[in-house]
Amino acid sequence: MKAYKPKNRLTAKAYVDGVLSGDRVILSRAITVVESNLESDKVLAKTIIQEILPHSGNSIRIGITGVPGVGKSTFIEAFGKYLIKLGHKVAILSIDPSSQRSKGSILGDKTRMEQLSGMEEAYIRPSASGETLGGVANKTGESMLLCEAAGYDVILIETVGVGQSETAVHGMTDFFLLLMLAGAGDELQGIKKGIMEMADMVVINKADADNVQKSERARVQYQNALHLFPLAESGWSPVVTKASSVENTGIERVWEEIMKYKELVTTNGYFENNRNHQKIKWLYNNINDELKRLFYNSKDVESKLSLLKEDIISSKVSPVEAAQQIIETFKKSFKP
Ligand SMILES: Nc1nc2c(ncn2[C@@H]2O[C@H](COP(=O)(O)OP(=O)(O)O)[C@@H](O)[C@H]2O)c(=O)[nH]1
Ligand SMILES: [Mg+2]
Structure with missing residues (x-):
């Protein structure tokens, strides 16, 4: 049987050079190769990943979750623009095993990331398609390495808050951010205790207009609830804050906390340990x-x-x- 071979492929070197020089078009094409299920692409993908691997890892990887409608995409638009203003390069990926390429969660949400998607310093890629969560997670993980090699120093990985994909995202990120809404019970929000336990930070989103007071009450409640959890291995106590992605409030605070976290876990060694552990787990x-x-x-x-x-x-x-x-x-x- 003669394997189908796409004509528009470049040499491995061309992908590697393009990615390392930060060329976004080549980065996209390299991710397409990594996501491909064709036998001929698998060999090519392996070579590309092998070459860029030494240039990966230089970023902070942030997982973002919360039920559909909580405002993840809107938050990412505000947060991403803020980070770019600070001089960062931001890549936004997602894990959503249920999504097909044509209706990937991020793609459908591009309207909510209108300004960000037009920015030179932002790179947005919808979820890979695939049958198994493991397959999709592999592809997102390798896409993340490619984005890092291309110079993106903040990686945001979004997932829909309704299943096992949270665990997959948690397993490939340094910091896990959970968006919640005030006034909706945990059950209503479909958030399981296990996900609360993974969170390094909870943001009560949509804390605007007549929702402000309710959000403050929710913040205190969640903060108290999180205090009951045993101290995380990282040594970090999760924080709960409020934000409004439409009014652009509370966005700075999220980054401040992430920087505090980074400082703590770099000093106590957890950052590196955790990444090593994640690599072996991936294996x-x-x-x-x-x-x-x-x-x-x-x-x-x-x-x-x-x-x-x-x-x-x-x-x-x-x-x-x-x-x-x-x-x-x-x-x-x-x-x-
Ligand atoms: N009032 C208010 N609405 C918001 C906020 N963030 C998102 N929304 C709205 O909530 C809806 C869902 O937002 P979206 O970002 O698509 O949520 P996702 O499904 O979690 O990605 C949209 O209509 C947004 O305009 C916020 O901070 N305040
Ligand atoms: Mg969304």
Whole structure:
């Protein structure tokens, strides 16, 4: 079978040089290669990532989550513009396994990031498409490395606050920001305790107009609730603040806290430890995903599975014994 090979690909060197020189068009094209599922692109992507790897990592990686409608995109527009004013280069990526390229959460939101998306110092890329969360997270992770190599020193990774993608984003960022609304109960906001526990900072958004007092009450409540959590490994106590993304208030404070955090975790060693830990975790996630894929794609496994399922149901064999047998079948399928 002759593999389809896209004609418009550059050489690996051209991608690497382009990315390292901060060329946004080449950066986009390199991300397209990394996101591609074509066999020929996989080889190219591997070479590009290998070459840019030593130039990655020089950034602060910030995860942003909250339920749809809480104002993430509007917040990113305000926050991104503020950071650019301070002289930063900001890349905005997202993880949303449910999104297809055509209706990626960020793409649909570009109207909310109208000014930011026109700025030279901002780079916005919608979520990669893909079937599994692991696949999408891989692509976003590698896109992040490319953005860093291209000179973006603040990486914002947005995720919709409704599932496992938070854990994926938390696993690839240095600082985790949770946006909340006043007056809506936690259940209503679909935020699980586990996500609250991951947060380094909670921002009560839409603290404007007649929402200001309610937001202040919510801030105090959440601050008290967070005090009950055990101290994080980072040594950082999460803070709760208010902001309005439309009135542009509270935005500076978010950055101030992130800088304080960075100072603390750089000094106490957590910043580097955590990044090292994340790299190793990324490795294991890939091994686990790939093993699973190999296992369930095996024809031998498939037939053994369907055979044994009946025996399990009729109590001829225990599920534990069946699992052993299926794994033996899998191992044998690799013997020459
Ligand atoms: N009053 C007010 N409205 C906001 C604020 N931030 C976002 N919104 C509005 O909330 C809606 C959802 O915002 P969006 O950024 O798309 O939320 P996302 O789904 O979390 O990305 C939009 O209509 C925004 O204009 C804010 O700080 N104050
Ligand atoms: Mg959005």
